[in-house]
Amino acid sequence: MLPSLVFRTLRSADFGCIAKFAWNFGVKGLVSVEKFKSRIKRGEYFPPFLYLSILNSCNLRCQGCWVDVAAERTEIDLETLNRTIREAKAHGNSFFGILGGEPFMHPQLLDVLAEHPDCYFQVFTNGQFITEKVAQRLKELGNATPLISIEGREITSDERRGNKEVLNRTLRGLDHCLKAGLLTGVATSVCQTNIGELLTESWLRELIQRGVHYVWYHTYRPVGPKMNPALALRPEQLVEVRKFVVEMRAKVPIAIIDAYYDHQGQALCPMSQASATTSDRRAASNPVRSSSSPRRTSAIRAGSTWRCATRPSSRISGNSAPARPGAAWSSSAPTWSRSWWSSTGRATRPCAAPPWPSSTP
Numbered sequence: 001m002l003p004s005l006v007f008r009t010l011r012s013a014d015f016g017c018i019a020k021f022a023w024n025f026g027v028k029g030l031v032s033v034e035k036f037k038s039r040i041k042r043g044e045y046f047p048p049f050l051y052l053s054i055l056n057s058c059n060l061r062c063q064g065c066w067v068d069v070a071a072e073r074t075e076i077d078l079e080t081l082n083r084t085i086r087e088a089k090a091h092g093n094s095f096f097g098i099l100g101g102e103p104f105m106h107p108q109l110l111d112v113l114a115e116h117p118d119c120y121f122q123v124f125t126n127g128q129f130i131t132e133k134v135a136q137r138l139k140e141l142g143n144a145t146p147l148i149s150i151e152g153r154e155i156t157s158d159e160r161r162g163n164k165e166v167l168n169r170t171l172r173g174l175d176h177c178l179k180a181g182l183l184t185g186v187a188t189s190v191c192q193t194n195i196g197e198l199l200t201e202s203w204l205r206e207l208i209q210r211g212v213h214y215v216w217y218h219t220y221r222p223v224g225p226k227m228n229p230a231l232a233l234r235p236e237q238l239v240e241v242r243k244f245v246v247e248m249r250a251k252v253p254i255a256i257i258d259a260y261y262d263h264q265g266q267a268l269c270p271m272s273q274a275s276a277t278t279s280d281r282r283a284a285s286n287p288v289r290s291s292s293s294p295r296r297t298s299a300i301r302a303g304s305t306w307r308c309a310t311r312p313s314s315r316i317s318g319n320s321a322p323a324r325p326g327a328a329w330s331s332s333a334p335t336w337s338r339s340w341w342s343s344t345g346r347a348t349r350p351c352a353a354p355p356w357p358s359s360t361p
C-alpha cells in the first residue's frame with residue numbers, strides 16, 4: 001500500500017508542501033526524537049513535539065468537546081506563541097500541533113505559521129474557516145497540514161456537533177485544502193454514534209477518492225465541561241478500532257494514524273516510554289481492562305500545562321507552556337512517525353493515558 005500512497009500523494013499534493021513535510025517533520029522530527037531520547041536518559045522530559053491550544057473559542061458546540069467553548073474567549077497572543085515556539089526550537093523541536101477551540105478563529109494563526117518556516121504545524125480544525133484564500137495562503141507557506149475533524153455522516157455529524165449543515169461546511173473546507181494541494185488529513189473521534197459509519201473501509205475509500213492523504217482515529221473520552229460517558233466505547237470496541245486500523249493499513253492506500261499505539265502495539269505516552277513501572281507491567285498483562293481504566297486515560301491540566309495523570313510527579317523540564325488557554329503538552333512517542341506505516345502492529349499494551357482530546361477540534 002505504501003507505494004500507491006506515495007504515488008497518490010506525489011500526484012495530488014503541492015511539491016513545496018511535500019518538501020517542507022519531508023524536511024521539517026520527517027528529517028528534523030527524527031533528530032528531535034533522538035534529542036528527546038538523550039534527554040530521557042538524563043531524566044529530563046521535555047517532549048519532542050508540542051501541542052498548543054491557542055484559544056478556547058469555536059463556532060461549533062460538539063458533544064463532549066474537551067474545551068469550554070462557551071466560556072469567555074481567551075487566546076494566546078502572538079508574542080507568547082512565537083516565544084514558546086522559539087524556546088521549543090532551542091530544544092531541537094520542529095513539529096507543533098495547533099489546537100483550539102477552533103484554531104482558524106485565532107486572528108494571527110497564519111502569522112505564526114509564517115514566522116516559523118523552519119517548523120511544521122498540524123492544525124486540528126473543523127475546516128469551516130478554510131476558504132479558498134486561506135487554503136492558498138497555507139499552500140504558499142507550505143509548512144502546515146490541516147487535520148479536519150469529521151464526526152459522522154450528515155445526520156450523526158449534525159447531531160454530534162450541535163448544528164445544521166456541519167458536515168457540508170466542513171467538506172467545503174476540506175475540498176479547498178485538497179484543491180490547493182495541501183497535505184490534508186481527516187480526524188475522527190470514534191464514539192458510539194459514529195463507529196458504524198466511520199470505522200469502515202467504504203469510508204476510507206471515500207476519503208481516498210476525495211484526495212485525503214491521511215486519517216487519524218481518536219477514541220472519544222468523556223472529559224470537558226459537558227462530557228457524555230454514554231458516547232464512550234466499550235473495551236471490546238476499543239480492540240475493534242485497533243484491529244481495524246491494523247487491517248486497513250495493509251489494504252487501503254491512505255496513511256492511518258493510531259493515536260494510542262506505535263507500530264509494535266506499544267502504548268504511545270511519553271511518560272510510559274520514559275520508564276515502565278510495576279503498575280504498567282501489571283496493566284500490560286490485561287490490556288482490555290486497563291484500557292478502560294480512568295486512571296490511565298485521563299490527562300490533567302496543571303496550571304498551564306497538560307501532563308500525564310499517571311505520573312503526577314514527572315518533571316517536564318524546560319517547559320515553556322504559555323498561559324491559559326494554551327495548554328502546551330507533550331505528545332508523543334519516539335516511534336510515532338513509524339507507526340503510520342505499519343501493517344503488522346498488534347496491541348500488546350494498554351492505552352497509557354494518551355493525552356489526546358476526547359473530541360477533535
Ligand code: SF4
Nearest residue numbers: 058060062065101361
Ligand atoms: S470539538 Fe472542536 S469543533 Fe467541536 S466545539 Fe470543540 S473545538 Fe469546536
